[in-house]
Amino acid sequence: MRHLLLCLLFGLCSLAHGQEQSFSFSDSAILQRLQQDVFILASDTLQGREAGTIGDSLSVGYIISRYQEIGLEPKGNDSGSFIQPVPYTYSDFPWSENYLYTDYDQYKYRHEFGMTSFSANDKVHGELLNVGHGIVDSLLFRDDYAGRENPEGRVLLMEFPLPDDLPEDSVILNKLSVRNRLAEAFRRGAVAVLLWNSDSHDYPTLFNFKDRDIMPGPVFFITEPVAWKLKKLNGYSIFMKATLNKVHTTYNNVIGFLDRHAAQTVIIGAHYDHVGLNKRNIAKCGADDNASGIALMLELARYLKNQVNSRYNYLFIAFGAEELGMIGSAYFCSHPVIPLEEVAYMCNFDMVGRLGAEGNRITVLGTATSPQWKTIYNEMPEFPFRIKKYKGASNFSDQECFYKEKVPIFYITTGLHPDYHTHHDRPERINYTGMVDITKFAEEFITRTGEAGTIEFQPVSGQATFFSDLNYYIRQIGHLFDMPWQDFP
Numbered sequence: 001m002r003h004l005l006l007c008l009l010f011g012l013c014s015l016a017h018g019q020e021q022s023f024s025f026s027d028s029a030i031l032q033r034l035q036q037d038v039f040i041l042a043s044d045t046l047q048g049r050e051a052g053t054i055g056d057s058l059s060v061g062y063i064i065s066r067y068q069e070i071g072l073e074p075k076g077n078d079s080g081s082f083i084q085p086v087p088y089t090y091s092d093f094p095w096s097e098n099y100l101y102t103d104y105d106q107y108k109y110r111h112e113f114g115m116t117s118f119s120a121n122d123k124v125h126g127e128l129l130n131v132g133h134g135i136v137d138s139l140l141f142r143d144d145y146a147g148r149e150n151p152e153g154r155v156l157l158m159e160f161p162l163p164d165d166l167p168e169d170s171v172i173l174n175k176l177s178v179r180n181r182l183a184e185a186f187r188r189g190a191v192a193v194l195l196w197n198s199d200s201h202d203y204p205t206l207f208n209f210k211d212r213d214i215m216p217g218p219v220f221f222i223t224e225p226v227a228w229k230l231k232k233l234n235g236y237s238i239f240m241k242a243t244l245n246k247v248h249t250t251y252n253n254v255i256g257f258l259d260r261h262a263a264q265t266v267i268i269g270a271h272y273d274h275v276g277l278n279k280r281n282i283a284k285c286g287a288d289d290n291a292s293g294i295a296l297m298l299e300l301a302r303y304l305k306n307q308v309n310s311r312y313n314y315l316f317i318a319f320g321a322e323e324l325g326m327i328g329s330a331y332f333c334s335h336p337v338i339p340l341e342e343v344a345y346m347c348n349f350d351m352v353g354r355l356g357a358e359g360n361r362i363t364v365l366g367t368a369t370s371p372q373w374k375t376i377y378n379e380m381p382e383f384p385f386r387i388k389k390y391k392g393a394s395n396f397s398d399q400e401c402f403y404k405e406k407v408p409i410f411y412i413t414t415g416l417h418p419d420y421h422t423h424h425d426r427p428e429r430i431n432y433t434g435m436v437d438i439t440k441f442a443e444e445f446i447t448r449t450g451e452a453g454t455i456e457f458q459p460v461s462g463q464a465t466f467f468s469d470l471n472y473y474i475r476q477i478g479h480l481f482d483m484p485w486q487d488f489p
């Protein structure tokens, strides 16, 4: 059915049968294929390829058709499917059902207060008690509850960033994590906690998606102005209700394998999902982010299929749900379809269609994640663009979990531009000639890794600074009131 739909939508009926094809590798043939893949994946019909939507399913169908046409083997699961299902549970917070009010004010959900990943489903009321930072630590001779009223049955107001004067000791800081201070508050009989901060850079700790520590009562985040108002209401009644609906869903990774009967496998990946429609229902079609990366990955598959002598097998992964927090790649890293020890390295392509957006250069990340990378980069021939290198892996895209699993990584992007995540990220705006050059760069690089001996992993000291501030904003603060609590089932 999915194939039939694609067939009708795109006139790609020859693809629907999955017949393997042979390809010309002239520049114009490569450009044409890149263009076709980007235009189809970024067409309005796919409605911005948001994870879990019909646009997602159509994208999956299209990528499978391409894998079949190239002649890749299905490797998504053991029963011969290209799809690796990615089960996922998230919480939905109904707008109208959550409240926070006093006898004087009713606060606006998502504007003045929001849910945190620690919150339980409950409706409570109690008198307000300000407990400062909520710190209790005998080694520090500090007890923020001392000298205050009994917290039992009360709604506690707690400032969650730790004060600056604490020792830089990771054991102490861990003991005083938000989680542990919340647990202490509920142990002392609190019915709910309102967290606030005066430092806008410190939201993410509330939305640690891996943290599944649900507290016994509601835990809201409140904005600083609300906190200042409430501070004057010590002892006054607070009424609050937290409602979370758990939603179980399944996303997809689309995985094809090129088996060369080699001992090691190279993973080549790109995410296929995007962010759907804007508020006026116009598709944010994500031509650069990341139809471009998928098109480039598919072109590499065609090229590598044609290279018969290879030291490596190749695993091609179109990751799903990257935009929701790299869910597809995180799932793959915890449920790999081949042992990660057999992975030589991982290449990721995310936004490779705007050569020129940050000057005539590409940015390559992870250049210090293997000692072999340096030699390869130094010996690469000239390309018609400059290369900006970042040593670290960055936490901006799907390569992140591979790096954490000690796999050397190699991530190319042409960088950010004003059309990023807007409906202006359209296929007409892609630099296809630039994409041909980047494809050839990647081909050259991958070919050279086959001659470079073992590619060893090397950890990179310090965090990559690339994108980190922006990443912080987009992934955490930008979604503050949108996706507060999600995890794997």
Ligand SMILES: [Zn+2]
Residues within 6 Å of the ligand: 271, 289, 290, 322, 350, 351, 397
């Ligand atoms: Zn992206």
